[in-house]
Amino acid sequence: MGYIYSRLTNPTVMALANRIVALEGGQGGWCCSSGHAAQIMALYPLMEPGRNIVASTRLYGGTVTQFTQVFRKFGWHTKWVDIDDEAAIRAAIDDDTRAVFCESISNPGGHITDLPMVARVANAAGVPLVVDNTSATPYLCRPIEHGATIVVHSVTKYLTGNGTVTGGAVVDSGQFDWGARGKFPSLTEPEPAYHGLRFTEAFGPMAYTFHGIAVGLRDLGMTMNPQGAHYSLLGIETLSLRMEKHVRNAMAVARWLESDDRVAEVTYAGLESSPWFARAARICPKGAGAIFTIRLKGGYDACVRLVNNVKLFSHVANLGDTRSLIIHSASTTHRQLTEEQQRKAGVAPDVVRLSIGIEDPADIIADLDQALSA
Numbered sequence: 137m138g139y140i141y142s143r144l145t146n147p148t149v150m151a152l153a154n155r156i157v158a159l160e161g162g163q164g165g166w167c168c169s170s171g172h173a174a175q176i177m178a179l180y181p182l183m184e185p186g187r188n189i190v191a192s193t194r195l196y197g198g199t200v201t202q203f204t205q206v207f208r209k210f211g212w213h214t215k216w217v218d219i220d221d222e223a224a225i226r227a228a229i230d231d232d233t234r235a236v237f238c239e240s241i242s243n244p245g246g247h248i249t250d251l252p253m254v255a256r257v258a259n260a261a262g263v264p265l266v267v268d269n270t271s272a273t274p275y276l277c278r279p280i281e282h283g284a285t286i287v288v289h290s291v292t293k294y295l296t297g298n299g300t301v302t303g304g305a306v307v308d309s310g311q312f313d314w315g316a317r318g319k320f321p322s323l324t325e326p327e328p329a330y331h332g333l334r335f336t337e338a339f340g341p342m343a344y345t346f347h348g349i350a351v352g353l354r355d356l357g358m359t360m361n362p363q364g365a366h367y368s369l370l371g372i373e374t375l376s377l378r379m380e381k382h383v384r385n386a387m388a389v390a391r392w393l394e395s396d397d398r399v400a401e402v403t404y405a406g407l408e409s410s411p412w413f414a415r416a417a418r419i420c421p422k423g424a425g426a427i428f429t430i431r432l433k434g435g436y437d438a439c440v441r442l443v444n445n446v447k448l449f450s451h452v453a454n455l456g457d458t459r460s461l462i463i464h465s466a467s468t469t470h471r472q473l474t475e476e477q478q479r480k481a482g483v484a485p486d487v488v489r490l491s492i493g494i495e496d497p498a499d500i501i502a503d504l505d506q507a508l509s510a
């Protein structure tokens with residue numbers, strides 16, 4: 137149980153993992169080298185070649201690419217569904233499905249997932265729901281309280297908050313019965329590289345967490361570095377203050393953009409006009425996050441000009457920084473997707489993504505105003 141070697145466990149990294157677990161209301165978990173590493177590591181104890189996950193089409197572009205390209209090389213498959221379509225999720229889950237995967241507030245569209253509905257469908261089929269809670273953070277949404285089994289994070293974003301760290305985290309609710317249907321042999325059958333240890337037998341409800349650390353980190357080596365964990369621990373101390381300001385600013389900026397006639401659409405779920413307004417009030421009542429997209433009447437070219445003319449906004453692929461960030465996804469983060477995939481992910485060619493920071497909201501609005509004029 138002690139600190140053997142820092143690829144598996146390290147006191148500083150564990151302090152961060154325990155803090156994120158506490159914020160999410162989980163029972164266990166671990167940190168890893170990036171959000172993408174967290175996704176692989178979260179699924180690793182559950183999967184084998186030939187198995188599949190059922191995933192929302194509304195995911196971060198890099199995740200779509202990972203689930204499409206990299207998983208294929210592992211023999212893992214992804215079945216894409218409209219995560220609002222309960223019947224489609226139920227129909228997509230088959231005998232080889234080992235998880236359902238979605239984002240709570242989806243990057244980049246700001247769509248809010250009906251987590252209790254998705255959890256109900258997944259749990260009825262005997263598979264865990266894995267939720268990427270990066271965009272919401274546990275300050276705005278705690279997926280385990282809505283029925284999720286596992287939560288993953290890109291610690292790179294709001295949890296650290298200032299763009300100094302690349303990191304990830306996996307949080308285990310400790311509430312899933314891994315042995316119930318014989319679907320998860322990595323957790324229930326003897327582990328040859330641990331002298332025949334059965335994780336469910338040895339660790340009970342903590343089987344998944346111990347497998348993630350003792351096998352996942354040991355053998356995959358996607359370890360977070362302690363200095364990064366230290367920065368993230370400092371960042372988390374101001375999470376509540378930052379998230380309050382992020383959502384207040386996002387609301388003010390979204391309202392202003394919605395009333396501007398150069399803008400065709402604002403997707404922010406905090407606006408009464410959003411189809412997800414009522415759902416946001418239920419899933420994340422403290423605010424609908426601070427990431428959303430706008431559609432410009434001027435199309436693709438106007439989007440590129442807007443990005444080139446902002447002064448206060450930083451043009452970067454990151455999100456969840458204290459600074460306001462802007463990106464034209466179709467020509468950058470989501471460029472590797474087909475146009476149909478781009479539309480399904482909410483980033484058509486005339487769409488720009490904003491991550492609203494904690495500056496004075498009047499300054500944010502003034503910058504968008506002058507750049508829209510340009």
Ligand SMILES: *Cc1c(COP(=O)(O)O)cnc(C)c1O
Pocket residue numbers: 170171172173196198199239243268270271289290291292293302303304455
């Ligand atoms: C950034 C991001 C990831 C990937 O995290 P990295 O730390 O960049 O590997 C995954 N999901 C979401 C929602 C993200 O925003």
